[in-house]
Amino acid sequence: MRAVLLDGSLVGDAAGARVADEMFRALRAAGYDVERLVARELDVRACAGCFGCWTKHPGECVIDDDARDVAAKVIAAEVYAVVGPVRFGTYDWRMKRAMDRMIGLLLPFFTMVRGEVHHVQRYPRHPALVAIGTVERHDVPTERTFETLVERNAVNLHAPAHAVSVIAAEDDAAGAVRAALDAIGVRTGVAA
Amino acid sequence: MSRALLLVGSPKPRKSASRAIGDALISRLAARGWETLAERIPTRFDADLTSLFDLIADAELVVLSFPVYVDTLPAPVTRFLQEWSESGPRREGQRLVVLVQCGFPESAHCASSIEVCRNFARATALEWAGSIALGMGGSLGSSIERSPFARSLPALDAAADALTAGVPIPEATAESFARPGIPKWLYTTIGSASWYLAARKQRADAPLRHRRYVQSAPKATR
Numbered sequence: 001m002r003a004v005l006l007d008g009s010l011v012g013d014a015a016g017a018r019v020a021d022e023m024f025r026a027l028r029a030a031g032y033d034v035e036r037l038v039a040r041e042l043d044v045r046a047c048a049g050c051f052g053c054w055t056k057h058p059g060e061c062v063i064d065d066d067a068r069d070v071a072a073k074v075i076a077a078e079v080y081a082v083v084g085p086v087r088f089g090t091y092d093w094r095m096k097r098a099m100d101r102m103i104g105l106l107l108p109f110f111t112m113v114r115g116e117v118h119h120v121q122r123y124p125r126h127p128a129l130v131a132i133g134t135v136e137r138h139d140v141p142t143e144r145t146f147e148t149l150v151e152r153n154a155v156n157l158h159a160p161a162h163a164v165s166v167i168a169a170e171d172d173a174a175g176a177v178r179a180a181l182d183a184i185g186v187r188t189g190v191a192a
Numbered sequence: 193m194s195r196a197l198l199l200v201g202s203p204k205p206r207k208s209a210s211r212a213i214g215d216a217l218i219s220r221l222a223a224r225g226w227e228t229l230a231e232r233i234p235t236r237f238d239a240d241l242t243s244l245f246d247l248i249a250d251a252e253l254v255v256l257s258f259p260v261y262v263d264t265l266p267a268p269v270t271r272f273l274q275e276w277s278e279s280g281p282r283r284e285g286q287r288l289v290v291l292v293q294c295g296f297p298e299s300a301h302c303a304s305s306i307e308v309c310r311n312f313a314r315a316t317a318l319e320w321a322g323s324i325a326l327g328m329g330g331s332l333g334s335s336i337e338r339s340p341f342a343r344s345l346p347a348l349d350a351a352a353d354a355l356t357a358g359v360p361i362p363e364a365t366a367e368s369f370a371r372p373g374i375p376k377w378l379y380t381t382i383g384s385a386s387w388y389l390a391a392r393k394q395r396a397d398a399p400l401r402h403r404r405y406v407q408s409a410p411k412a413t414r
Contacts (some may be wrong), residue, residue: 046235046268047261049203055390057397072405088311089304090264093271097237100261107401108387110296112382119378125407141314145307145413152263152304183378 002077004127005030006070007094008039008084009134015169016134020083022177023132026188027079030181035073039084039094042066046097053104059122060104067101075105079186080159086133086166089145105157111169114150119157128184129159132176133166141165161185196221196355197251198230199244201258201269205232207334213326214257216336217268220352221253227273233258235268241275249281253289253321253355256309259329260294264304273312280316287321288313289361293329297379299370301327322361324351324369328379331388340373 004144005023009016020036044067052062062065074080085092091099105126130137131150135142143166154162163183165176176190198218201207211230218228229251231244248254258269265273290309292302302325313320326332332339334346347368351361371378391400398404 046203046237047266048235049208049259049261049266051390052394054387055396056394058391058400058402059398075405076407085307087270087274088277088315089308090270091275093267096262096264096270099265103262104404109257109384116298116300117376122401123403123405123407136284139311141307142311145311146303148307149264149304152301156263 001032001079003027003034003079003081004070004073004077004099005034005036005081005083006039006095007036008082008092010040010085010092010094013085013134015173016083016085019132019134019167019173019177022173023081023083026174026177026184027081027179027186030186030188032079032186035077037070037073037098039092039098042070042094042098044070044097044101046099047103051108054108058104061101063101068100070098071102071105074102074127075123079184080127080129082129084134086135086142086146089142090149116155118156126158126160128161128181128186129154129157130162130186131164132180132183133164135166135168138166138168193225193227195227195229195250195256196253197247198228198255198257199233199272200230201256201266201272203235203266203268208259209293209329209334210257210259210291210328212332212336212339213292213293213324213341214255216348217255217289217291217352219262220349221355224352225358226253226356233268233272237268237271240400241272241280244272245276245280246265248276249283250411251283251286253287254318255289255291257291258305260292260302260305263301264308270290273309277312277316278297282317285319287319287355289321289355290323291326292323293326293332295328295330295374295383299325299327299377320360321355322351324361324366326369328372328374330378331374341369343373344368
């Protein structure tokens with residue numbers, strides 16, 4: 001079993017790194033072969049919005065940088081874990097730049113999901129999505145926005161299961177990680 | 193004279209749907225006496241934003257126009273908002289309008305992006321002056337006048353009137369743009385056909401449904 005951890009913790013972000021460490025440990029304890037990708041260290045340019053991943057080089061971004069490797073690892077995994085700072089209800093840009101470059105994992109064609117149009121999945125299996133956002137202090141509107149965003153990501157990425165949680169520095173990171181993994185069916189062996 | 197600054201968050205260097213809807217709004221503001229200016233948000237993540245912040249400092253109204261990428265703002269726009277919040281200018285009474293468009297038929301796909309911008313405005317003490325969300329961005333082309341959204345131009349005039357009067361964009365404007373101008377089935381049918389045409393034009397190196405990666409191992413097969 002494979003898992004990819006996109007670690008969005010920043011330099012000097014001890015609380016964020018602690019949550020990412022907890023996620024890494026919990027996935028390993030559940031028997032996953034975990035690939036940890038540190039977002040700030042990736043060489044990823046911005047999506048050019050050219051749709052070349054659908055029309056010119058179908059299935060892979062036309063820009064040859066680390067984003068290709070991230071996409072390959074995500075689609076090979078059973079679990080796609082995202083941990084990092086929440087900014088105004090969305091992902092920090094260092095994480096988002098890699099996410100923007102993954103639409104080649106989907107097909108350009110359309111299908112209906114829950115009454116809305118979405119893209120068709122390219123692969124027979126997509127990973128479950130678990131997202132833990134970190135904040136300096138709790139803020140309800142920001143957290144609601146992030147939760148909705150992750151739910152929409154799960155639909156658009158055809159994730160078979162998803163879980164999302166937002167935690168502040170003083171919260172129980174290990175507990176939040178276990179609860180989120182339990183919610184997508186990953187047995188961590190410890191009661192949440 | 194009041195100054196309005198259009199910031200375009202599309203990565204496309206020239207024509208884009210984000211630029212088209214933004215131009216349509218600021219041209220209407222110009223016709224009402226505003227001094228207007230348009231700039232692109234840099235797509236390089238190491239780009240210096242100082243000159244952009246100088247322009248923001250001089251504007252009473254900032255119009256932010258961008259496409260939805262993976263259910264929210266594109267990474268360069270996110271970086272720009274983060275930098276603005278942390279080290280950008282603060283101007284009392286400055287207002288923010290957001291124009292969001294996506295390639296799906298439903299404008300509901302833009303909702304998360306609008307909420308993110310609302311949260312940003314709150315965190316940065318900007319006055320929220322409303323938003324317009326469009327589905328079917330693929331049909332917008334480079335000119336709203338020649339698109340299915342041409343029927344919403346009177347609503348855009350109403351938006352410009354409201355902003356000039358110092359009030360937020362009316363709900364009726366947002367609702368007008370939220371209603372698809374063409375049936376969903378027609379949009380998706382044309383859209384699907386257009387991918388095949390684009391692939392032929394660009395001499396695709398594999399079938400459109402090609403699986404570039406294998407799922408039993410993490411390495412790419414290229």
